[in-house]
Amino acid sequence: MRNRVLMMMAVGGIAYALSSPFALPQDASGQQAFNNSCRTCHMVREGDNRLGPNLHKIIGRKAGSLPEYAFSSAMKEAGFVWDEEKLDRFIANPEEVVPGNNMKPYGGLSSSEDRKKIIAFLAEGR
Structure with missing residues (x-):
């Protein structure tokens, strides 16, 4: 009986832990869409500029204003x-949107669903 009670407590504890928002992976579809379409050139970590500027907190930022990056005119x-x-x-x-930008050869992402996921991912403040 004691073993059964201990087992039920352990199972209950595992179920509780798995129901925690910290234990389960969050919806990763935005990050996946970002990785598939943007990560070749961009990162979301502040100060991590690559071929393209980092996109950390891009929403609300003036276009072409990141001081550590050499943007096109x-x-x-x-x-x-x-x-x-x-x-x-x-x-x-x-x-x-910005004729003469340096995004080539990237020609755009036609999937509005993927664009929406990427924007939601960026809006999270990464």
Whole structure:
């Protein structure tokens, strides 16, 4: 009887731990979409610039303003602040939003669902 009670307590503890939001992986679809479409050139870690600038806290940042990155003159002169709508349009077709940008050969992401996931991932403040 004692072993059975201990086993039930252990199973209950495991079930509780697995139900914790910290134990289960969060929805990783945004990160996966980012990794598939953006990570070749961009990171989300602050200060981690690669071929492209880091996208840490991109929403609310003035386009072309990250001090540690050498943006194209087109991006420096874009004259807007990144918001979700602007990011959606840019990810879909960078050349249409900022002609002369340095995103080539990236031509855009046609999947609105993947763009939405990427933007939600970036909006989390990474």
